[in-house]
Amino acid sequence: MAFYRPAIICICAVGILMAAGCAQKRQLPIYGSHTFNGKDTVYHTIAPFQFTDQDGAAVTNATFKDKIYVTDFFFTSCRTICPIMKTQMLRVYEATKNMPDVLILSHTIDPEYDTVALLHDYANRLGVESARWHFVTGVRDSIYKIAQTSYFTAALQDKTEPDGFIHSGAFMLIDKKSRIRGKYDGTKKEDVNRLIGDIKILRQE
Amino acid sequence: MLYEKHCSNCHQQDGQGLRRLYPPLAKSDFLKNNFNPFICTMKYGTSGSIVVNGVEFNKLMPGVPSLTELELAELATYITNSWGEQGGIVTIEQVSQALSGCAPQ
Numbered sequence: 001m002a003f004y005r006p007a008i009i010c011i012c013a014v015g016i017l018m019a020a021g022c023a024q025k026r027q028l029p030i031y032g033s034h035t036f037n038g039k040d041t042v043y044h045t046i047a048p049f050q051f052t053d054q055d056g057a058a059v060t061n062a063t064f065k066d067k068i069y070v071t072d073f074f075f076t077s078c079r080t081i082c083p084i085m086k087t088q089m090l091r092v093y094e095a096t097k098n099m100p101d102v103l104i105l106s107h108t109i110d111p112e113y114d115t116v117a118l119l120h121d122y123a124n125r126l127g128v129e130s131a132r133w134h135f136v137t138g139v140r141d142s143i144y145k146i147a148q149t150s151y152f153t154a155a156l157q158d159k160t161e162p163d164g165f166i167h168s169g170a171f172m173l174i175d176k177k178s179r180i181r182g183k184y185d186g187t188k189k190e191d192v193n194r195l196i197g198d199i200k201i202l203r204q205e
Numbered sequence: 206m207l208y209e210k211h212c213s214n215c216h217q218q219d220g221q222g223l224r225r226l227y228p229p230l231a232k233s234d235f236l237k238n239n240f241n242p243f244i245c246t247m248k249y250g251t252s253g254s255i256v257v258n259g260v261e262f263n264k265l266m267p268g269v270p271s272l273t274e275l276e277l278a279e280l281a282t283y284i285t286n287s288w289g290e291q292g293g294i295v296t297i298e299q300v301s302q303a304l305s306g307c308a309p310q
Contacts, residue, residue, distance in 0.1 A: 076264075
């Protein structure tokens with residue numbers, strides 16, 4: 001039997017090396033249309049925006065310059081999926097607290113009700129820092145438009161729905177170049193675990 | 206299950222609530238001391254400031270007007286007998302009596 005042992009060790013070593021190699025090379029996909037301008041591939045990026053956060057401060061693309069961020073759409077009076085999303089987003093917040101290059105952006109889809117003052121109270125009760133987690137309000141149509149055309153997620157008013165809105169429970173992962181790199185179900189713990197893992201992969205790019 | 210359908214999104218499966226946003230139901234002094242408002246709130250909702258276990262909460266809670274007296278009794282029994290508590294069975298009569306003191310708002 002001693003004759004086979006080096007061979008087995010060798011196979012194992014190769015296996016470990018391959019696994020390690022794969023883990024290092026794992027890349028997140030880049031979502032959206034790709035075009036080629038003759039020189040480089042041009043990827044879908046988040047359009048320019050300007051919203052107002054819980055401190056009354058302007059939040060724009062510049063806020064997320066050289067930052068990775070996780071974003072979602074919700075409203076404070078929602079009692080269906082939003083509280084679950086916020087419970088899960090708090091896990092993202094806690095998991096990234098030592099990562100200064102990772103931020104969170106939550107858009108209200110009910111800006112008439114969710115004023116700056118209300119969002120301030122909401123964030124305060126959630127016990128989160130506004131520098132790391134921006135809750136933003138703004139012009140309703142601008143919020144709905146950016147949801148659909150930039151983040152490829154759903155946000156609409158619909159009086160027939162229990163709370164008056166149709167919206168997705170998705171969390172989107174945006175990279176430092178404003179590109180979508182992941183989409184996760186913000187109501188599922190396992191999917192949010194995957195998001196937290198993907199943030200670590202993205203930070204190594 | 207009624208609790209999962211109507212309550213746990215905010216108050217959580219373990220009844221602990223969420224930070225200072227949604228109050229805990231587990232071992233809540235407020236529920237123990239305010240039986241009638243507890244029943245009325247499930248059906249008709251509530252707003253304004255309350256203090257639960259020494260912490261202030263102030264957020265609108267929408268009620269579920271479609272809940273029947275039997276369902277309210279089941280929910281109240283579940284909430285007061287879960288998470289290590291033994292509050293005993295809440296009867297339909299108790300619910301009925303509590304509801305007589307509150308009108309649809």
